[in-house]
Amino acid sequence: MKFWNGENEQMVREDLEQVQLERLQSTLNRAYKNVQFYSKQFDSLGIDPGAVSSVQDIAKLPFTTRKDLGDNYPYGLFAVPLRDIVRISPSAGTAVKPVVVGYTKGDLKVRDTITARFLTAGGVIDTDIVQICLNPGLSNWGRALKEGAESIGASVMPMSHMSTSKQLMAMEDYRTSVLLTTPSYAMHMLGVMEVMNKDANSLALKAILVVGEPLKDKTRRLLEAAFFVDVTAGYGPSDVMGPGIAFECRQKDGLHISEDHLLLEVVDPNGGAPCPPGQAGEVVITTLTARAFPLIRFRTGDLASTMEKTCPCGRTLARLTGITGHTGEVLTIRGVKVHPAQIERILKVVSGAFSPRFLIHLFKEKHLDMIEIWLEMTDAIFSDEVKVVEKALTRLRQQMFQMLGLEARIKLMEASTLDDYAAPSGGVIDDR
Amino acid sequence: MLRIKNLHTYYGRIQALDNVSLHVRVGEIVCLIGANGAGKTTILNTVSGLIRRAQGEIFFENSKINGLSPEKVVGAGISQVPEGRQIFGPLSVLENLQLGAYLRFKKKEKMAIEQDLERIFQLFPRLRERLTQIAGTLSGGEQQMLAIGRALMARPKLLLLDEPSMGLAPLVVRDIMNTISALRDTGVTILMVEQNARASLRISDRGYVLETGRVVLQGSSEELLNDNDVKRAYLGKDYKTFWEGRGPV
Numbered sequence: 001m002k003f004w005n006g007e008n009e010q011m012v013r014e015d016l017e018q019v020q021l022e023r024l025q026s027t028l029n030r031a032y033k034n035v036q037f038y039s040k041q042f043d044s045l046g047i048d049p050g051a052v053s054s055v056q057d058i059a060k061l062p063f064t065t066r067k068d069l070g071d072n073y074p075y076g077l078f079a080v081p082l083r084d085i086v087r088i089s090p091s092a093g094t095a096v097k098p099v100v101v102g103y104t105k106g107d108l109k110v111r112d113t114i115t116a117r118f119l120t121a122g123g124v125i126d127t128d129i130v131q132i133c134l135n136p137g138l139s140n141w142g143r144a145l146k147e148g149a150e151s152i153g154a155s156v157m158p159m160s161h162m163s164t165s166k167q168l169m170a171m172e173d174y175r176t177s178v179l180l181t182t183p184s185y186a187m188h189m190l191g192v193m194e195v196m197n198k199d200a201n202s203l204a205l206k207a208i209l210v211v212g213e214p215l216k217d218k219t220r221r222l223l224e225a226a227f228f229v230d231v232t233a234g235y236g237p238s239d240v241m242g243p244g245i246a247f248e249c250r251q252k253d254g255l256h257i258s259e260d261h262l263l264l265e266v267v268d269p270n271g272g273a274p275c276p277p278g279q280a281g282e283v284v285i286t287t288l289t290a291r292a293f294p295l296i297r298f299r300t301g302d303l304a305s306t307m308e309k310t311c312p313c314g315r316t317l318a319r320l321t322g323i324t325g326h327t328g329e330v331l332t333i334r335g336v337k338v339h340p341a342q343i344e345r346i347l348k349v350v351s352g353a354f355s356p357r358f359l360i361h362l363f364k365e366k367h368l369d370m371i372e373i374w375l376e377m378t379d380a381i382f383s384d385e386v387k388v389v390e391k392a393l394t395r396l397r398q399q400m401f402q403m404l405g406l407e408a409r410i411k412l413m414e415a416s417t418l419d420d421y422a423a424p425s426g427g428v429i430d431d432r
Numbered sequence: 433m434l435r436i437k438n439l440h441t442y443y444g445r446i447q448a449l450d451n452v453s454l455h456v457r458v459g460e461i462v463c464l465i466g467a468n469g470a471g472k473t474t475i476l477n478t479v480s481g482l483i484r485r486a487q488g489e490i491f492f493e494n495s496k497i498n499g500l501s502p503e504k505v506v507g508a509g510i511s512q513v514p515e516g517r518q519i520f521g522p523l524s525v526l527e528n529l530q531l532g533a534y535l536r537f538k539k540k541e542k543m544a545i546e547q548d549l550e551r552i553f554q555l556f557p558r559l560r561e562r563l564t565q566i567a568g569t570l571s572g573g574e575q576q577m578l579a580i581g582r583a584l585m586a587r588p589k590l591l592l593l594d595e596p597s598m599g600l601a602p603l604v605v606r607d608i609m610n611t612i613s614a615l616r617d618t619g620v621t622i623l624m625v626e627q628n629a630r631a632s633l634r635i636s637d638r639g640y641v642l643e644t645g646r647v648v649l650q651g652s653s654e655e656l657l658n659d660n661d662v663k664r665a666y667l668g669k670d671y672k673t674f675w676e677g678r679g680p681v
Contacts, residue, residue: 015455018435022453022650029646050451050646053438084660106655291659 002314004120004152005113008260009315016316019260020055023288028052028061031294034079037072038296058263058286059274063297066099066330069240073097080104080292089140091239092342092404099239101140102292108147110289111242114258115148118244121256121313122209122232124178126153129204131176133167133185134159137336137405138212141236141243145180145211148244154178164192175204182212182335183219183233187367190226200227209234211243212335213369214323220252235323237300238337240293241285246320254307254319261289264320265297266306269327277308282327283320301330301337331428333362334369338404340426343373346403350396359421361411363431372409373400376418433458433621434479434510434590439488441471441478448474450645452488456590461612461622463632463653465666466642472625473515474645476592479623480512481505492590507535511588515595515625517579521568525559528567528578532585545585552581555611555618573604577611584620591615593624597631609635629666633657641666 003009011019028049031038041062042049052058068077074090074097075082087103103111124130130149134142142159149156157170168189171179179186186208193199208223208231215233223231234244235255245262246255257264263286266275275281283300287293303326307319331338340360347356357376362369373396393410400408421429434456441449449471456462464472477483479490481502490498492508500508511532519528529552530537533545553560556577562570567578576596583591596612597605605628613635616622626632633639633653641649641662649661656662 018437018453018455021437022455022647025451025453026647026649029643029648033643033648050440053451080661104660106651106659 002120004117009117009256009317011260011316013316016259017055020263020288021053023260024055024058024263024286025049025052027286027288027290027294028296030079030291031296035077035294037068037077038294055263058265058297061297063272063284063299064295065299066239066301069099070097074100075102077295078102078292079290079294085292089143091140092137092336092338101240104292107290107292110261111144112147112151114261115144115242115244116151117256117258118234118247119145119148119152119154119178119209121247121249121315122178122234123207123230123250124149124152124154124209128152128154128177128206129157129175130154130178130180131157131167131171131174132159133179133181133189134212135182135185135334135336135405136161136401137334138182138238138243139405141211141238141335144242144244148242149178149180164189165196168193168196168198171205172198172202177204177206179205179208179229181208181210183210183215183223184213184334184364184367184369186210186223186227186231187219190223191366200229203227205229207232211236212238213332233322235302235304235320237283237285237298237302238332238335240295240298241287245285249311249313249315251311251313254311254321256311256315256317256319259317262286263288264306264318266304266320269303275305277306280305280321280324283323299327301327303327331360331362331430333371333406336404336406338371338406340428342404343400344426346396346399347373347375350392350399357415357418357425359418360426360428361431362428369432370409371406372411374411374413374418376415377412378415433460433493434623435489435491436475436479437489437491439475439478439490440486441474441483441488442486443474443483448645449478449485452642452645452647454640454647454650456621456623458621459616459619460638461616461624461636463624463626463629463636463639464642465626465629465632465639465656465662467665468627469644470642471645472642473594475642476512476594476623476625479505480510480592482512503535506586506588509587509589510592511583511586511590512592513579513583513594513596515598517572517575519567519570519575519578519582521566523567524564525567525570525578526563528582529559529585532582533587535586548585548587551618552584555584555614556581571604572600573607576600576604576608580611580615584615588620590621590623593622595625595627597626597628605631629662630657 032049084104085102086105089101090098146156146158208229211234220231232248235246236243246257248255265284266281269282280303283302285298287295302323304323305321359374361372436454439449439452478485596608636653639656640647
């Protein structure tokens with residue numbers, strides 16, 4: 001099967017733009033009517049939602065940031081009464097408070113449709129056996145992918161806490177035909193297979209679909225050659241939306257945006273002016289069909305550019321290049337978005353009120369992103385008793401995992417060693 | 433087929449439509465639902481040229497029809513069945529139907545008109561039985577059939593129906609709705625306004641929900657029938673108890 005929603009994925013441009021305009025206008029009307037944050041923001045800027053008369057007019061509206069999501073914790077941005085919400089989906093976010101996204105029954109159906117498009121474009125059909133391997137920080141996506149694959153009718157092995165060798169065993173024994181994971185975890189699996197002296201001939205894999213991190217050409221080539229599969233990528237900002245709001249088709253040349261459900265802009269991260277096709281900028285998303293959690297011009301912090309030409313695959317949906325980087329301080333570690341300030345808050349909680357000096361060291365180990373916190377050894381942490389120090393560090397690791405869903409390593413360092421790096425506290429040393 | 437962009441319409445200084453955009457594809461039944469005064473009828477009247485719009489564009493089969501006079505709009509292939517039927521009471525059923533083809537008489541399409549009458553009698557056998565009866569003495573359901581039949585005599589491609597179920601008994605409403613469904617099968621596209629949201633959503637493909645002159649929601653009829661907001665506001669389901677009551681039809 002080539003398309004999941006043939007009709008919607010191949011709409012004539014003019015029809016698509018009419019649908020986008022209608023949905024944008026009703027989204028603005030609903031958001032203005034039901035969400036205080038938006039009505040206040042529009043009123044204070046003197047913006048009339050009734051004045052948006054083209055899709056391009058969206059540029060007149062203010063942005064919504066991750067900070068706004070945090071400030072309106074937990075339910076401030078919901079546009080329907082809680083009784084209509086059937087799924088409450090928190091994620092760490094990048095502010096003090098987590099981000100809570102709500103879904104109505106209808107919203108979940110839309111998410112399934114969008115996810116199913118991504119999976120279908122990557123070659124998933126109803127007879128496939130789909131295995132999902134994501135780290136716990138991406139558990140919302142794990143669910144979205146599971147439900148999307150189920151709506152296609154595939155047999156799904158949801159994400160679990162199995163070790164890589166167990167995952168590989170399952171992949172071999174259950175005859176998994178599609179693997180859904182991150183690029184780095186796929187590479188990691190490859191490494192483990194080498195150690196175990198296995199090769200892809202023992203597997204029944206036909207496709208790998210990756211999310212969470214940008215897929216580099218080199219990684220794609222390596223994985224395709226080693227696993228004898230097609231590798232395609234999906235994109236979504238991990239904290240607020242599903243994993244495949246933009247997805248590659250088998251042309252593997254850019255990601256098709258589900259434009260009938262989302263309006264995607266690329267803007268200059270500094271001034272906010274729209275970027276022409278081909279010029280990289282920050283991806284800004286507006287939902288067009290979301291009922292529970294409408295987002296108007298949400299700044300994702302991801303950098304990419306739009307592509308101009310239509311794709312030979314037949315989809316008329318516009319394309320986005322792969323994500324080329326991130327704005328500001330937000331780090332993406334194994335697909336999970338982390339702000340250095342979040343780590344600082346965790347350190348504060350564990351070490352008491354004061355804020356210790358630290359650096360964040362990111363590196364790759366067996367193709368996986370690793371995060372290591374270099375913590376200055378101070379009297380508050382240091383104790384003569386090894387036990388006490390150990391206990392504090394264990395607690396720190398636990399907190400990191402709980403708050404961010406990431407396994408972090410903690411390294412205690414002398415103040416003078418930290419000085420060598422000439423980075424302010426909270427600085428990032430990225431060796432990836 | 434029909435494409436409306438950013439329509440603003442006023443009654444005096446009162447804004448009746450605020451930035452309404454909608455579209456109807458060939459062969460679809462699309463319904464507009466909403467409370468009294470939400471602007472549903474205003475949309476139909478603006479399309480048919482009865483009311484002038486202040487701003488916005490209306491395209492029919494890719495040509496602009498906003499600003500055209502009502503008879504030009506009929507000529508383009510759009511007929512409206514007004515709210516409350518508005519048939520010519522003192523005239524006979526046949527005369528009412530013939531008036532519907534007024535523009536075509538001028539074009540000397542007499543033969544074709546005869547054929548169309550036959551088609552309408554097939555759709556509404558009751559009208560043939562009452563051919564010479566004075567229209568004002570017909571029952572409500574029959575009058576509605578006559579009003580639809582009269583609009584069809586202009587051979588519209590798009591039919592605008594304003595509250596076809598108004599004032600009719602539940603059983604008759606079902607008849608009318610079935611007829612509208614059958615009409616679509618004969619190739620007529622339909623844009624319909626209805627207070628009876630449930631009955632109209634059941635036969636339509638898509639719907640738009642209007643509130644104080646604005647579109648607040650759109651979707652397939654199935655989506656709207658299952659939407660909690662729509663259920664609360666227009667399907668008569670109480671906020672506290674969402675039990676499947678037995679509403680009309």
